[in-house]
Amino acid sequence: MxxxxxxxxxxxxxxxxxxxxxxxxxxxxxxxxxxxxxxxxxxxxxxxxxxxxxxxxxxxxxxxxxxxxxxxxxxxxxxxxxxxxxxxxxxxxxxxxxxxxxxxxxxxxxxxxxxxxxxxxxxxxxxxxxxxxxxxxxxxxxxxxxxxxxxxxxxxxxxxxxxxxxxxxxxxxxxxxxxxxxxxxxxxxxxxxxxxxxxxxxxxxxxxxxxxxxxxxxxxxxxxxxxxxxxxxxxxxxxxxxxxxxxxxxxxxxxxxxxxxxxxxxxxxxxxxxxxxxxxxxxxxxxxxxxxxxxxxxxxxxxxxxxxAPDLPVYRWEALPERCDFEDETMPIDFQSLRVPMDETWVSLRKRSGFLSIKGRESLCSTHHQSMIARRQQDFNFTATTRLEFQPDTFQQMAGLTYYYNTRHFYYLFMSWEESLNSYVLNIFVNDDNRWSEPLPEYIRLEKGEVWLRATVQREKLNFSYSIDGNTWQEIGGTLDASIISDDYVCNKFEYKAAFTGAFIGMCCQDVSGRGKWAYFDSFEYKPLL
Missing domain, CATH: 2.115.10.20 (Glycosyl hydrolase domain; family 43)
Incomplete structure (x- = not known):
């Protein structure tokens, strides 16, 4: 049966x-x-x-x-x-x-x-x-x-x-x-x-x-x-x-x-x-x-x-691949953008061959011109991994990996520039109802504007990590509360009753200086965990 x-x-x-x-x-x-x-x-x-x-x-x-x-x-x-x-x-x-x-x-x-x-x-x-x-x-x-x-x-x-x-x-x-x-x-x-x-x-x-x-x-x-x-x-x-x-x-x-x-x-x-x-x-x-x-x-x-099930012939569909290397000129169907359509002015699979190119625009708190490409969380336990190439000139330029509910609730592991260190840096932002925190005690310096980023979610636990070579990984920021990325937390804690979506994980770029810096992602993998 x-x-x-x-x-x-x-x-x-x-x-x-x-x-x-x-x-x-x-x-x-x-x-x-x-x-x-x-x-x-x-x-x-x-x-x-x-x-x-x-x-x-x-x-x-x-x-x-x-x-x-x-x-x-x-x-x-x-x-x-x-x-x-x-x-x-x-x-x-x-x-x-x-x-x-x-x-x-x-x-x-x-x-x-x-x-x-x-x-x-x-x-x-x-x-x-x-x-x-x-x-x-x-x-x-x-x-x-x-x-x-x-x-x-x-x-x-x-x-x-x-x-x-x-x-x-x-x-x-x-x-x-x-x-x-x-x-x-x-x-x-x-x-x-x-x-x-x-x-x-x-x-x-x-x-x-x-x-x-x-x-x-x-x-x-x-x-x-x-x-x-x-x-x-x-x-x-x-x-x-x-x-x-x-x-x-x-x-x-x-x-x-x-x-x-x-x-x-x-x-x-x-x-x-x-x-x-x-x-x-x-x-x-x-x-x-x-x-x-x-x-x-x-x-x-x-x-x-x-x-x-009804007595109908079994018909299975080909599963979507876990990893995308952005070799095609068509965006994988599991990705979406926020509020506005994808177009070549801010996101491109042709600008740089083999990369998803994203132009930095407004902040992750904007309801107008966000530059985010993300997919649904469909499993209680998963990892999401991407490789980023980015050369920011100012702290106002950021790109990376976000675990996102809405403009008031998200986690963000990102690369930016820190002029006091004269270096590319990694950092984490936590937005909890527009109350901001930074779990990293200090910036992580990067020699080059190239890094692998990973988010691991295991039910209510979120951990970020990074790698310089894609093989050796370093966890950063400790264990974070993944459960705030939910309707129930947003509605019940803050009585904000318009909260009806779900968790997304994806790639994004911001340039709040207005200079329009591009970030380049050469892969993205969403992998369910047992």
Whole structure:
């Protein structure tokens, strides 16, 4: 018997939207302030998945320059109808305070890994829109309604018709669902079966009280009755579960008629603790009972780590290489940039053959022009290694390896210039909610502007090291707390509620003098550890 092991998409892949086209399954997940926008993974057996594409590749589709941390692309929704893929998403421009600026868009493509259209503007009344294609040829967009009055915020679910011909929302806005007593109702997704309209929502907040709720109605505009044993899925009542924070779901049927629910979950380092891997994507099998409601096949409402896979041919994908030597002129798909697209003005695989060249721009605390190329942490234990060539002229020029959550929380092992020593130097910066520390008691002098840098993460422990020859390594800075690179630390310690991403590890360069010094990286290796 073939089994699905959760999570199926590891490391910062939240808010999954699943779609089947023939024998192919696709899942779209949120990318927030990382560019290109939206991750789409592909599978043919629901067991093995690979990252296929990120469709929002142009500024005309997604302009995030200046977006606050953890804003940008929220909760994409992927659907397919009559030869066309539809992707609906929110670009969040502001989230703290009473008012939220949440703009919703739709893009289309005939090939999922091809070029996607420029966006169609939908509305700005809230976030988490989705698109439902009804059997009668009409289409509808539900979304959360943001209500700023008296600090309410989560104002229920509204619905409006979408016109394929006019390429816009039309007609009356219907208030269809206030949510249940779980509260924090978001993530609405509609589907239809046997004359019933089913509404899936995420409730309880995307932390340890998260849940999947199901409601239904004979009319798309409501009223909606709630599932008799709501919630359908949650880990809120069992801190011992391996998969926590279970919620935000969508469903898919297989060619042989089985049904699966995809949802997000987190794997904390300690019970109800910090999740450095962010919110990940899981699958649960669900079944229809005679009462016309979906239930977990396993019984109850708690997520399972292993579930039975559908009876489909096994289809494995070639694994991405652990090491990249930057010999090609195409950036490896696992790398992203922050907020702005990669272009030859600041990052290049052609400027110097065999190197990733990065031009120093603004600081790691900037929300506009950061020069960082990074990838997700997808394992509790890993090493990341790079070789850097850099000739800084001033202490304002830096380049190196960063373990990064957001502009207020990161670790940075970097090379710079220290005029008092007349030397290249290594140093470490720790940014903990904009409270800075330097774990090195003194600078490490380098004879040349060439050095290997390494970060080793073992669950909550982070250690940096360096090498002059790539063979002999020297640990520096002691053991650091990797767990602060997590939603839970940022949210719970500082009550900064817009923290929804995950840990990244990558290469960067800063030149706050404005001279635009380039750094050159001739390799990068991400290696999981047992």
């Amino acid at each position: 073939n089994m699905i092991t959760n999570p199926i998409l590891t490391g910062f892949n939240p808010d999954p939207s699943i779609c089947r086209v023939g024998d192919d399954f696709y899942i779209a997940t949120s990318t927030f302030d990382w560019f290109p926008g939206v991750q789409i993974h592909h599978s043919r057996d629901l067991v093995h998945w690979h990252l296929l594409t990120r469709p929002l590749t142009r500024v005309s589709q997604l302009n995030m320059k200046g977006n606050p941390d953890s804003c940008g692309v929220w909760a994409p929704n992927l659907t397919y109808k009559d030869g066309m893929f539809y992707l609906v998403y929110t670009d969040v421009k502001r989230f703290d305070g009473r008012w939220k600026d949440t703009h919703n868009y739709l893009v289309t493509a005939t090939e999922i890994d091809g070029e996607w259209s420029d966006p169609i503007y939908l509305n700005s009344s809230g976030f988490d829109p989705s698109l439902f294609h009804d059997e009668d040829g009409r289409a509808w967009v539900p979304n959360l309604l943001v209500d700023h009055r008296k600090g309410k915020f989560f104002g229920g679910i509204v619905l409006q018709e979408y016109s394929y011909r006019e390429r816009r929302l039309i007609g009356e806005v219907y208030y269809i669902f206030p949510g249940t007593g779980l509260g924090v109702t978001e993530g609405p997704v509609l589907f239809k079966r046997n004359g019933w309209y089913y509404l899936i929502t995420a409730e309880g907040g995307t932390e340890y009280n998260h849940a999947v709720t199901l409601a239904r109605s004979r009319q798309i505009t409501g009223p909606y009755e709630v599932h008799p044993t709501n919630p359908v899925l949650t880990s809120a009542h069992n801190p011992d579960l391996y998969l926590q924070k279970a919620g935000h779901g969508s469903v898919v049927s297989t060619p042989d008629g089985r049904w699966y629910l995809t949802h997000l979950a987190g794997r904390p380092l300690t019970p109800r603790g910090r999740c450095t891997l962010g919110r990940e994507t899981c699958l649960q099998e669900v079944v229809w009972h005679e009462d016309g409601w979906l239930y977990l096949k396993s019984g109850g409402n708690e997520p399972q780590v292993q579930i039975e």
